[in-house]
Amino acid sequence: MATHPSHAPDGTAPTEATDTPPGGYERHRAPVRAARAVALAGGSEKALARHRARGKLTARERISHLLDPGTPFLEVGQLAAHDIYEEPVPSAGIVTGIGMVERRLVMVVANDATVKGGTYYPLTVAKQVRAQQIARENGLPTLYLVDSGGAFLPMQQDLFPGEHHFGRIFRNIAEMSALGLPQIAAVMGACTAGGAYVPAMADETVIVEGNGTIYLGGPQLVRAATGEVVDAQELGGAAVHTGQSAVADHLARDDLHALSLVRAIVARGPARPLPPPPLAPLAPLRAASEIADLIPVDSRQRMPARAILERLIDAGRLDEYRARYGTTVICGTAAVGGYPVGLVMNDGVLFSESAQKAANFIELCCQREIPLLFLHDISGFMVGRDYEAGGIARHGAKMVNAVATARVPKFSLLIGGSYGAGNYAMCGRAFGPRLMAMWPNARTSVMGGAQAATVLGLVREEQMRKAGQDFTDADRRAMEAPVLAAYERESHPVNAAARLWVDAVVDPADTRDWLTLSLAMAAGSPKEETRFGVFRM
Structure with missing residues (x-):
């Protein structure tokens, strides 16, 4: 289980485990701890300093202030995108998980603007869609803490047109709202291009004065397309969207105020406290x-x-x-x-x-x-x-x-x-x-590494035999070693x-x-x- 810091809470046929003394767990735990540390750190120190200079809380700090004090946060996809892309994208640039807000169980989706400006990589999209799937299956409201530069353009073909790509996020918002599952957004930074449809499609939306912006095309695109010169706040800031466009419903002074407004919106919705256990909880027989x-x-x-x-x-x-x-x-x-x-x-x-x-x-x-x-x-x-x-x-x-x-x-x-x-x-x-x-x-994996190496070795041995060539033990070892290494890494x-x-x-x-x-x-x-x-x- 992953909790927020500020909240309590090979495939061969196996033999009996008694043949070898138990133990050896620590060597498995170390790489997980290392990956988790990277995820929790978020973006670079430079990006974090720039984020704070704008008076903004980090994604995890926002979640901490949003949740009911002392309640757990069941994080989903914490290690997403670890060592997948050429550059680090901790937690795929988005923090998702299940927690309690005003005694109601909710799904939280929070962009991390310290990671590539909160832009969406393919796994960012997949993670948000996964969070929405969990919310739908379990009947949870979804709270979107938006701070994102939109799609990561160099990877647009892996983000844009497919059934489970970017558009699925907006389809899910519409369908879950139709099912009576509240969709609530707080725009706490940039919300650009297609991403603008998150707050525009939400049931109720908060925007932070000075930092929050919503626009289908940013200032640069507007200038390139029309010649109009306009800054971000004039184009899509809080004053525009709460006083003129009605894209947003509530104006917040800062992040903390925005989170308090989100809590108040949740409190006005249908009550669904966490069901108590039907049986008396008992400790396990052993620790x-x-x-x-x-x-x-x-x-x-x-x-x-x-x-x-x-x-x-x-x-x-x-x-x-x-x-x-x-x-x-x-x-x-x-x-x-x-x-x-x-x-x-x-x-x-x-x-x-x-x-x-x-x-x-x-x-x-x-x-x-x-x-x-x-x-x-x-x-x-x-x-x-x-x-x-x-x-x-x-x-x-x-x-x-x-x-x-x-x-x-x-x-x-x-x-x-x-x-x-x-x-x-x-x-x-x-x-x-x-x-x-x-x-x-x-x-x-599809099979254990030892099995895969043996199967591939036998295939190669048969091929060489048919060609009238020898397949030595050294040849076998040289072939099996990279297969074993790959299966260990991939499994x-x-x-x-x-x-x-x-x-x-x-x-x-x-x-x-x-x-x-x-x-x-x-x-x-x-x-x-x-x-x-x-x-x-």
Whole structure:
């Protein structure tokens, strides 16, 4: 779980984890901490000084003043764009997350003008669209703290015309407003070109005097197009838009005043306090801080599933479903922080029996409106002639079908490996989890690096044999080394979070808090009816 500083709160078939002493977690945590430090720092010192000289708060400071004191902020996409572009774009230049404002749960979207002037890179757009998706699924108002120079023009073809590009932001605003989900904007700096449609389409808009500007074409474009010479405030400042154009509704003296006006607007809206847990919250059987000590040094070893559950769920109490059947997947109902949840957790490779068991359990949870939590530590489905003849693809498809069509809230947490079709069956990103996170030791890719290197080595060996050439052990090692390095880099949680394949990288010790907040959010969300597709029997 990520909180604002000012607010409380390889894919080979695994072996049993007891073969090697547990430990080795610290080497996984360090790169995550380093990436997080970059994200939290925001833009350069020069950009920050220029920002403050204009009397402006930073994006994270604005969020701190906006939220109810002492309440948590569940940040989404904190590591987005880390090491993706040629120059640093911390947090993709935008801070997004879920918090409480006037005792109402809201989604906050705040541009960071210290990062490239708050301009939108492709991942900035993707992150804002992701935030809007979360808000829509969970019935949350969205608050936009706008301070942006618009699209990053050198990358315009990756920003402008596609279905999920810049225009999707505005479509989402219109559709969510039509659903009765308040859309509130505070213009606290520049709001240029297409970005001007954020405040113009919001239900209610605040603009800061002296710093806030809204215009479809800036002074330079106006001069180039028409010859008219006009400065930014004359063209689209607060006086224009509150006194003449009516693009904005409320005039604010400064950032703090603007945030107080936003809070007042939220307070006038429909009340939706965070639902209290239906069950009495109970501490886990063992401390969550002990989980890191259970993580094996060798990532090919299986995590001690039941020991981890003892440290995550209330009182370690699991009402298990078919405990003696399909034992490589653990299914059962439990509670986290007093919120009921249906658990689907890997404890080995997926066989036909375990896939059928999981599919049946998911059906039960949907019938009883119990949210689902998928805990990934999976190398995939069992392979081989006998298993294929036994219909493992057909049985696995039942599980994938159930996961895809379940309409209860779904959450995914990668605690170990999550590879290939195993990722799909366990509700990977493509299957619509409300929120998805990884532990720093977790890895995800189409297969493990060792498997990929071996497969490619065998292909190359066959090619050379047909050409009448030798393929030596040295040749094999030389070929495998870069494949292993690439898979390690690409399967790493920082890379996954940077590309928004997951919403967060969460430390094991913080996982209960992250899960509790996620389940609380879902508890008050609109309910949907589940209709399953055709199961191949």
